[in-house]
Amino acid sequence: METHSKTEKTGNPIWENVVIARAQDRPTALDYTQRLFTNFVELHGDRGFRDDPSIVSGIAGFEDRTVAVIGHQKGKSFKDRVSRNFGMPHPEGYRKALRIMRLAERFKMPIVTFIDTPGAFPGIEAEERGQIEAVARNIMEMFQIKVPIISFVIGEGGSGGALAIGVGDRVYMLENSIYSVISPEACAAILWEDAGRAPEAAQSLNITASDLLRLKIVDGMVEEPPGGVQKDFSVVVSRIKLILSRDFEILSRKSVEELLSERYEKFRKMGPYKEGTTKTT
Amino acid sequence: MGWLSRSHSKEKTSEKKIPEVQEVERKVRIPEGLWIKCHLCRQIVYRKEVEKAGKVCPKCNYHFPITIDERIAQLADPDSFVEFAGNIEPLDPLKFTDSMRYPERVRLAQKKTGLTEALRIGVCRINGRMAVLGVFSFGFMGGSMGSVVGEKVVRAAERALELKIPLILVTASGGARMQEGIFSLMQMARTSAAISRLHENAVPFFSVLTDPTFGGVSASFAMLGDVILAEPRSLIGFAGPRVIEQTIKQQLPEGFQRAEFLLSHGFLDMVVERGKLRETLSLLICHFRQSGTSRCHSEGDPEGEAPVRD
Ligand SMILES: [Zn+2]
Numbered sequence: 001m002e003t004h005s006k007t008e009k010t011g012n013p014i015w016e017n018v019v020i021a022r023a024q025d026r027p028t029a030l031d032y033t034q035r036l037f038t039n040f041v042e043l044h045g046d047r048g049f050r051d052d053p054s055i056v057s058g059i060a061g062f063e064d065r066t067v068a069v070i071g072h073q074k075g076k077s078f079k080d081r082v083s084r085n086f087g088m089p090h091p092e093g094y095r096k097a098l099r100i101m102r103l104a105e106r107f108k109m110p111i112v113t114f115i116d117t118p119g120a121f122p123g124i125e126a127e128e129r130g131q132i133e134a135v136a137r138n139i140m141e142m143f144q145i146k147v148p149i150i151s152f153v154i155g156e157g158g159s160g161g162a163l164a165i166g167v168g169d170r171v172y173m174l175e176n177s178i179y180s181v182i183s184p185e186a187c188a189a190i191l192w193e194d195a196g197r198a199p200e201a202a203q204s205l206n207i208t209a210s211d212l213l214r215l216k217i218v219d220g221m222v223e224e225p226p227g228g229v230q231k232d233f234s235v236v237v238s239r240i241k242l243i244l245s246r247d248f249e250i251l252s253r254k255s256v257e258e259l260l261s262e263r264y265e266k267f268r269k270m271g272p273y274k275e276g277t278t279k280t281t
Numbered sequence: 282m283g284w285l286s287r288s289h290s291k292e293k294t295s296e297k298k299i300p301e302v303q304e305v306e307r308k309v310r311i312p313e314g315l316w317i318k319c320h321l322c323r324q325i326v327y328r329k330e331v332e333k334a335g336k337v338c339p340k341c342n343y344h345f346p347i348t349i350d351e352r353i354a355q356l357a358d359p360d361s362f363v364e365f366a367g368n369i370e371p372l373d374p375l376k377f378t379d380s381m382r383y384p385e386r387v388r389l390a391q392k393k394t395g396l397t398e399a400l401r402i403g404v405c406r407i408n409g410r411m412a413v414l415g416v417f418s419f420g421f422m423g424g425s426m427g428s429v430v431g432e433k434v435v436r437a438a439e440r441a442l443e444l445k446i447p448l449i450l451v452t453a454s455g456g457a458r459m460q461e462g463i464f465s466l467m468q469m470a471r472t473s474a475a476i477s478r479l480h481e482n483a484v485p486f487f488s489v490l491t492d493p494t495f496g497g498v499s500a501s502f503a504m505l506g507d508v509i510l511a512e513p514r515s516l517i518g519f520a521g522p523r524v525i526e527q528t529i530k531q532q533l534p535e536g537f538q539r540a541e542f543l544l545s546h547g548f549l550d551m552v553v554e555r556g557k558l559r560e561t562l563s564l565l566i567c568h569f570r571q572s573g574t575s576r577c578h579s580e581g582d583p584e585g586e587a588p589v590r591d
Contacts, residue, residue, distance in 0.1 A: 120500075122520030122528050127538060130548045131519040136504040140473040144481070159457075160469055160500045160519075167470055181457045181466035181497070186524075190459065191379040205462045206375050215374065217463050264474050268435065270467035271428030275369045 015199035017208050018184060020176040020228045021155050024081075027233055029056055029071025029114035032154060035237045036112075036244070037062050037069065043103075045096060049129065052093030053084045054117070055165070057100040059109065062244060068104035070097045070165055071114030074155070087156075088121035091134035094164050098138050101145050110148040110248055113165045118183065120161030135164045142167035143263060148251035150244065152222070153177045153209075154229075169263050170247050171217075173209035174236070175224040179217070180207040217270060319343050321514075335555045344492065344512050344555055349401050349416045352451055356559050357405035357414060364403040366436050371398065371429045375462045383460040386422065394421045398429045399454070402437040404444070408563040410570070413441040415450040419493070424454035426497050427461040431468030434502055438475035438486070447485040447566050452503045455521075456496020469501035476505045485569040487562060490517050490540065490549070508550045508565055510558070511540035517549075 020026070033040050037060035044051040056073045059066055074087035097113075104111050120131055139160075142149065151168035157179030173179060182190075184198035187205060191197075206212070209221040222239050225232040251259065317328050321343035331338060335355055336345040347355075353362050370387070377383040391397060399421035405414045415437045417424045426434075434450065441448035457465035479486050488506025490499070492515035500519055503509075511517060518538040526533060536542050543549045553561050567577035 120519060122525045124525065124529065124533065124537065127518050127520070127525070128542075128546055130504075130546065132499040132517070133504045133548055135500040135519070136469075136473060136502070139470055139501060140477045140480075140505055143470075143474045143477045159466060160497060163466060163469055179463060181462055182459055187459055204375065204377050204379065205459075207463070212463060215463065217467065264478075267467060267470040267474055270471060271431050271464050272372045272374050273369045273429045273432055274372055 012199040012203065014202045014208060017176055018178055018198075018202055021178045023228060023230070024076075025230045026155050027229055027236075028076065029069075029073050029116060029154065031233070032114055032152075032237070032240070033058075033060065033069050033071065035233065036240060037067065040069065043100060046092040046099060048095060049092045052090050052096060054087055054089040054121070055093035055097055057096060059104075062112075062248070065248060066107075066109050067248075068100055068109045068111045069114075070100055070111065071154075072117040072162075072165070074116055085121060087117045088119060089117065089161060089164075090121055090123075090126045091129040091131050094120070094134040094138045097165050098141055101142065101149075105145050105147050108147055110150070110251065111145070112244065113149065113151045113168065115151060115153045115157050115162045115166050115179075116155035116177075117158045117161050118156055119158035120164065135160045138164040139167055143260070143267075146256045146260065148248065148254075148259065149263075150247050150251075152240065153179050153218070158183065167263070167267065169251055169259065169266070170219045170243075172220045172222055172243060173212060173218050174222050174229060175209050176228050177209055178202075178207040179209075179212055180205050320345065337555055342513060342554070344514065346419060346453070346492070348420070349396065349418050352416045353401075353403075353405070353414065355555070356449075356451075356562065357407060358409065361406040362403045362414065363405070364401055365440065366402055366433050367397060369398070369429050369432060371427055371461070373460075374428075374464055375460070377460040377462065379460075386460065390421045394418055396421050398433070399424045399426070400430045400433045402433050402440075404440065404446075407449075407559065407566060410563065410566045411444065411446045412562075412566060413437050413444070413446060413448045415448075417451060417453045417491075417498075419453040419455075422458065423456075424452070424498070425456060425458035425465070426454060426468050426472075427458035427465050428468065430458075431465075431471050434468075434472040435475040438472075438479055438502075441486075442478055442482055442484050445484060447487060447569060448479060449487045449489065449562060450502065450506075451489040451491060452494045452498055453491045454494055454496070454498035456498055465497060469497050472502040473505060476502050480505075480507075485565070487565055489558065489562075491515050493517070495519070495521055504548070507569070509548070510551050510553050510561065511543065511549050512555055512558075513540060513552050515540040517543055 040058055040060040042058040057070045059068055072087045073084050075081035075084035149168040151166050151171045153173040155177055159181055184202035185195040187201035188197040189195045212218045213221050229236045316325050319326055319338040322341035324340045336347050373383045400417050402415040485507050488503050488509045490511040494517045516538050540552045544552050
């Protein structure tokens with residue numbers, strides 16, 4: 001759906017980052033699920049319309065806990081990618097995610113989410129079935145879920161479609177992943193009417209893991225081996241295991257009130273402004 | 282995601298697809314003169330008649346865009362609106378530069394509109410009953426939501442919670458403010474979190490969507506109203522029509538993403554004409570205040586406030 005021209009020849013390190021984040025051989029949410037957890041049981045469907053394969057979900061074991069797992073799924077082979085709509089969910093995908101989150105809450109399972117989407121799908125049916133309502137509801141209800149939520153941006157964090165499973169008590173980014181309010185191509189198309197200038201837009205937007213760490217939007221960055229996570233998946237998996245182990249321990253000791261008010265305050269702070277320089281009205 | 286493209290591209294491109302929306306930018310106010318041309322039916326109509334109807338075309342019911350002040354005048358009791366948080370202004374956390382530095386873009390918008398930001402919030406009375414009212418200006422950088430707009434939505438919700446009075450937000454927005462990058466995305470989280478607290482404490486939130494409401498605004502607090510209203514024909518959606526057309530390479534059906542379309546698909550409670558908006562909100566405020574009993578139609582008011590008109 002977007003122009004992926006000007007990929008290798010830019011010499012722009014941020015653009016190389018974007019290319020790695022989107023690489024087809026980059027591990028998907030299901031890859032992480034297989035390697036991090038045991039006895040994964042995939043659960044399907046939003047109980048309203050259909051099962052959206054752009055989002056996968058289920059329950060699995062991690063150490064001595066049962067956890068709920070939710071992730072965007074881009075797919076592997078071309079056929080798989082098409083059937084998963086390249087990881088761009090329809091509203092029912094978000095509703096499935098919310099169903100699993102509420103289920104996890106009921107049975108006191110912490111939640112792990114894997115973010116990897118170009119964005120929620122812009123299409124006629126998606127609008128008809130209430131993309132805006134589904135995204136909004138997920139974001140809001142994630143502030144009410146009474147179990148710990150830990151999120152990892154593993155590839156592309158595309159706008160509201162990413163945030164709709166991204167309101168975590170802890171949010172981490174893989175070193176080469178990106179997280180943005182708008183795709184660099186769409187941003188460039190708006191600014192200069194030239195999607196080819198996406199590398200420049202990527203720079204302006206501050207979308208890399210180190211940018212978001214510096215801006216205090218995410219809590220940490222998971223280092224990747226040179227060339228990207230696919231070069232040595234095991235080392236990245238063990239780093240994530242350590243994070244999950246530590247965070248589950250810390251977060252599970254908090255009362256529900258603490259957990260929810262800290263989640264609120266964490267996001268409440270995100271948005272700098274100046275006050276008091278001009279008069280009111 | 283490209284749901285911003287429509288609102289922001291208007292400043293730069295001559296390619297226009299939605300007549301109403303382009304007009305919003307070009308003439309936020311109806312120009313002086315006895316007669317004006319309706320944006321929708323293209324008929325020449327008497328200006329006074331349009332003004333008297335709250336800027337609605339007498340021939341085709343087209344709702345012209347109106348300013349924040351006009352909206353407040355239509356909804357709030359005379360002189361009852363007291364603004365708060367009017368002195369917060371954007372920073373430039375990303376040092377964002379396109380053809381112009383972001384602070385300059387903000388200053389230009391301020392000069393053009395006379396506003397400090399795309400949203401004004403205040404406490405007011407509607408038919409005597411208090412409410413927190415927030416109104417967006419599409420004329421201010423496409424009504425886009427950056428940190429200041431997000432902060433104001435949060436403060437409006439927090440004030441409503443503190444005073445236990447309803448929150449009313451009248452939106453008109455192209456979505457997130459690109460120049461604030463990831464911070465603008467996070468406003469979807471902050472604002473939705475604030476609305477969540479209203480829900481948990483049973484403080485009513487009435488969301489009024491006007492033309493247009495998209496992206497980061499529609500996909501967050503705007504769709505979280507206890508009651509969601511919209512003005513007729515307002516364009517409301519996630520992705521802008523142009524982005525969808527480019528993605529699916531086909532023409533969009535007639536009436537797609539209009540308020541009436543959303544109503545029929547179950548995403549709005551009602552489509553309300555501008556002339557009926559004040560009394561509709563007033564009635565809602567009354568119903569939601571008196572949980573269990575319905576005294577909204579009685580003559581006297583238990584708290585000595587003005588009764589609701591029919
Ligand atoms: Zn007309």
